Amino acid sequence: MTSELLDEIYKRAEYLSKTDIHPSHVVELLEVYVKSRPQHGRAWSLYGVALKDLSRNKESFQALITAYELAPETYKGFVAMQIAILVQDFQSPKDACAWFEAGCKHADIDHGWPWILKGANLMYMEEFDAAIICFETALREDHDLKDEAYFNLGLAYRAQGRYEQAIDCFKSALQINPAYEEAINALAGMDNLPDTFRLIAEYRKNSGEIH
Incomplete structure (x- = not known):
């Protein structure tokens, strides 16, 4: 040829x-x-x-x-x-860890999305503290995906029950990108949490459950 x-x-x-x-x-x-x-x-x-x-x-x-x-x-x-x-x-999030690590250590690419993807992979494995470090690292880098970094950081906080921090992250994502549908929905899903906690507290009080 x-x-x-x-x-x-x-x-x-x-x-x-x-x-x-x-x-x-x-x-x-x-x-x-x-x-x-x-x-x-x-x-x-x-x-x-x-x-x-x-x-x-x-x-x-x-x-x-x-x-x-x-x-x-x-x-x-x-x-x-x-x-x-x-x-x-194709295999598993655990098997992917080494390759995400390799991707993040190279300085040849935008450092936003590699850290976001690495954090998301750790989220799959419920390694939330490690995922939070990745998303926080992404927020320190200079790139155009900080709305996604904030959103994913909010998801990690939400998974840990750190709801106020999650809400702050979703709001930060929306300040950058007001049309970010996933962040809009995630923030809406946090509405009326105090009512939910009051109902739980009332049940525990009436049932004699100590918490």
Whole structure:
């Protein structure tokens, strides 16, 4: 196959990979491409993501591992996060931890979303204190996802029953993004908590339960 045709195949695959609706095209194109240019790390990364979109998870994992091994230091963090997301879904949140850690330690990517995703993975495992540290770290970084960091921090506080702190976080998320539907719903779900606690207290008092 001529070099010009290979270039055209990669350009088409790269273009189609910018949306989520063409994974079949991307897989077919890049399957051919990486056989002829197996040292092209970026191609392996796009190939792995497209394979995941087709639920070909084992092949996706192998492609992304190849991409990680070939990636320059400036791109390893991004690939590590892609592997982490795949492993979280395909294997378990626990197995994904090492890849989330690898993604967060690289300085080549926006430090907001890796820490948010790492925290969310810890939430799956009910490691709420560790998740809170991740979301707080995300809030200290310079990025455009602080509404999501506040929202997820609120979810962690809510899971621990730290409702006032959760409410403050949901409000902070909405100050940044007033149309953030999940934060709107989460805040609405905290309405009238004092009434709930009064009812519980009344029951405990009448039943003689000590708390």
